[in-house]
Amino acid sequence: MFTLKHVLKTVFFIVMAAGLVLFALMQRNSHKTTTNVFSQTITSPTFVIPTPTLLVPVSTPSQTTTMDSPDGTKTLTMIKRQINGLAAYFFYTSNKSDAVDKLIFKKTEGLTESFSIPYNTWSPDNVYFFLKEATPSVNNYYVFYVSGNLLPNNAQYVNIQELFAQKLPDFTLVDVTGWAAPNLVLVNTKTKQEGRDVSFWFDVPGLSFIQLSTYFN
Amino acid sequence: MRKKNKKRKDIFYLTLRYLITLIPIFILVILIYPLISKKTSIPCANSLSCKESLKLKIENGAVGIFNNQKIIAPNIALSTSKNKPVVLGTKTTADEKHIYVNLTTQTLSAYQGKTLFMQTPISSGLWGKTPKGDFKIWVKLRATRMAGGSGADFYDLPNVPFVMFFGNNDIPASVGFSLHGTYWHNNFGHMMSHGCVNMKTTDAEKLYNWADPPTNGNITHADNKNQGTKVTIYSQDSI
Numbered sequence: 504m505f506t507l508k509h510v511l512k513t514v515f516f517i518v519m520a521a522g523l524v525l526f527a528l529m530q531r532n533s534h535k536t537t538t539n540v541f542s543q544t545i546t547s548p549t550f551v552i553p554t555p556t557l558l559v560p561v562s563t564p565s566q567t568t569t570m571d572s573p574d575g576t577k578t579l580t581m582i583k584r585q586i587n588g589l590a591a592y593f594f595y596t597s598n599k600s601d602a603v604d605k606l607i608f609k610k611t612e613g614l615t616e617s618f619s620i621p622y623n624t625w626s627p628d629n630v631y632f633f634l635k636e637a638t639p640s641v642n643n644y645y646v647f648y649v650s651g652n653l654l655p656n657n658a659q660y661v662n663i664q665e666l667f668a669q670k671l672p673d674f675t676l677v678d679v680t681g682w683a684a685p686n687l688v689l690v691n692t693k694t695k696q697e698g699r700d701v702s703f704w705f706d707v708p709g710l711s712f713i714q715l716s717t718y719f720n
Numbered sequence: 721m722r723k724k725n726k727k728r729k730d731i732f733y734l735t736l737r738y739l740i741t742l743i744p745i746f747i748l749v750i751l752i753y754p755l756i757s758k759k760t761s762i763p764c765a766n767s768l769s770c771k772e773s774l775k776l777k778i779e780n781g782a783v784g785i786f787n788n789q790k791i792i793a794p795n796i797a798l799s800t801s802k803n804k805p806v807v808l809g810t811k812t813t814a815d816e817k818h819i820y821v822n823l824t825t826q827t828l829s830a831y832q833g834k835t836l837f838m839q840t841p842i843s844s845g846l847w848g849k850t851p852k853g854d855f856k857i858w859v860k861l862r863a864t865r866m867a868g869g870s871g872a873d874f875y876d877l878p879n880v881p882f883v884m885f886f887g888n889n890d891i892p893a894s895v896g897f898s899l900h901g902t903y904w905h906n907n908f909g910h911m912m913s914h915g916c917v918n919m920k921t922t923d924a925e926k927l928y929n930w931a932d933p934p935t936n937g938n939i940t941h942a943d944n945k946n947q948g949t950k951v952t953i954y955s956q957d958s959i
Binding site: 509513517571573574575622623625626627628680681682683684685686687689704717719720 | 737740741744745786787789791792794841846847902903904905906907908909910911912920921922
């Protein structure tokens with residue numbers, strides 16, 4: 504029969520067992536950081552949207568813009584010169600190690616068009632880069648080989664906007680944001696009918712567009 | 721015969737006692753376990769490499785996979801010096817360092833006191849959520865391997881450079897959220913990760929060398945003397 508002693512023994516056993524179980528479970532969380540949560544009122548810092556380094560000599564009509572590759576080994580340089588109301592753009596690539604500039608592309612634009620180097624211009628493996636040309640009607644995005652070699656279309660560059668309009672007339676290209684992988688450019692678009700956001704990959708070697716189920720906002 | 725019956729009875733009662741004892745233990749475990757396991761139920765940032773990613777791992781010459789593409793991982797040269805000399809001019813004040821990650825603008829800002837050290841676009845979680853809150857860096861690794869996802873978003877990336885793991889009481893260190901360099905994409909300013917904060921490798925290196933604990937070799941753990949830099953992750957609507 505159960506006596507008081509038995510009851511006490513049983514309660515003690517339960518407490519001990521529960522303690523052991525708790526201890527074992529706590530051990531499972533032992534990777535937890537030892538730092539404490541701090542609750543500090545966060546004052547929103549002032550944000551300046553980063554832009555490529557811009558060196559503008561005030562006394563001369565030329566502007567130089569540079570963008571380093573993500574690993575810092577290469578540089579893309581854009582030099583803009585004002586000539587008789589027109590703007591001549593020169594694009595050079597260089598290695599940090601030798602600092603020898605190689606002219607890749609040049610174009611003269613009117614007052615309504617302009618070139619810029621996007622922040623994500625370099626492909627992750629430094630094989631390609633792309634440029635943005637703003638015009639009153641559309642924005643063009645040109646992909647180049649860093650080496651200056653010809654692309655699979657046997658031209659110096661591929662105009663993503665032009666190719667996209669030809670191949671996918673039901674969509675409007677909105678933006679080219681960067682590189683999803685060494686060969687894949689991320690292209691954001693809208694459907695012409697519903698205005699639905701759709702992302703594509705532009706496969707540079709294949710000169711093809713791949714529709715994605717995820718929208719890369 | 722009576723003795724035998726008594727012995728049987730004793731064994732029966734003893735078994736019953738143990739069974740009765742086990743029932744409340746089970747109930748206790750069922751009730752308490754969800755509360756304790758709440759923290760560990762947070763999925764790992766890198767679902768396949770989870771705890772493995774928390775260790776230094778250098779695999780020069782290895783090939784990674786991201787977005788179904790083969791990616792050649794950059795080689796990592798390990799630091800041979802234990803104590804990296806402090807570069808003159810980098811430690812100007814003793815003010816507290818603080819890293820802010822704004823998920824709305826996809827930017828990172830690092831301050832020492834009120835002085836802005838760096839500001840740069842980042843890529844936060846697209847396939848997995850980047851946790852919001854106040855954290856501290858608990859370990860810095862020169863490089864590690866990160867793997868996770870499944871199907872089309874499977875990734876396996878060796879030599880992820882300049883990794884700064886952070887955590888707090890709600891997001892355990894063991895789940896492996898970090899700030900790190902990125903060699904597989906260049907789409908900063910847009911969500912592109914599985915939960916970590918992706919940075920341009922050059923930016924990650926700069927932040928890694930600036931952030932506390934002061935870099936000491938290829939693995940640097942924070943401790944009471946050398947606490948990790950605070951990291952606040954927020955979106956505009958959460959302020």
